[in-house]
Amino acid sequence: MMRKLTTLVFLSLCMLQGLSSQPLQPCPAFNRLTAQGDLAKGKPKLFLPGGIAPLRRASDSVMEKQLGFIYQDLGCVRPVDDRCLREYSQVVFAYLDKLHGKQWRAYVRKEVLFLLPPPSLATNR
Template sequence: MTKTLTILFLFITLFSIAQSEKENTIEINGIVYSSVNNKPLSDVIVSFDSRSRGASTNENGEFKYVYNLRSGDRIEKIETIAMGYKLLDTIINVNSGKNINLNIILKPHLGINRQQALDHIEIGKINLLLSGGIAPVVYQSDEKFSKKYNLNFVEFGCEAVAEESLYEYNKTIFEYLDKKYGKKWRKEIRKDIIGLKK
């Protein structure tokens, strides 16, 4: 009988602890988007400042984190980090409910997007962007092409720039070149320009 009561007491204690822990947790989830094209971003790190932990986004830009509340917890700083994007800090109140849903929008590093391309077209500073490695790749035909179509090739080397930023920028320049010169420039340009094949 004593053994049964001891087991029953342990079960009730463990159940109470589990219920207490569940009551002291909140679920923080959300989706991280790119401001470049408004599409979800995968492989983004979402870290919680006071926990030295975090989550990462899946292929749909979604993340989920179970946050264990401690006494005195009130606000939390969330850092969102993605290659080619500016780091974003978000402050949340962890006492605002059991579920916190966030939509986080990241801006591109260096401000590279469609609007920047339009601004460059307006001032006559036409660039085509390349994503390169440590040493830039330059072809003999680049200088001739640049002079003929009044533009520059810009390679970022080791600088982290999101491919979707390069794509949106170049796509806008392609539209400008098509309008101004027709499609003939497409046969003359180097083939490693981001977005040319799409």
């Protein structure tokens, strides 16, 4: 009973924090510049919503090597604002689009945050 109550309180606090009307904060961890830095190092990230335990698939390593990115599981509580993750992701998506065309989007995991499928495959996803 106590564990359920603790979990409920924790989730409520997380929701309240997300709904607060605080001014937008800068994005030190994930932004356009950090995306460009990760691209320069050859280690751009594609963000996945997570759960309690990260889920790796057998095909993840193959896709990461073939397309040149790293899946980053964010866990059950996202460490930063979605706005920051989206800003980072847009730079990485544009880079991968330029490198591989838009078809790479059909081969990565469907749950990659903020990623839209290529237009020709939008109805199949």
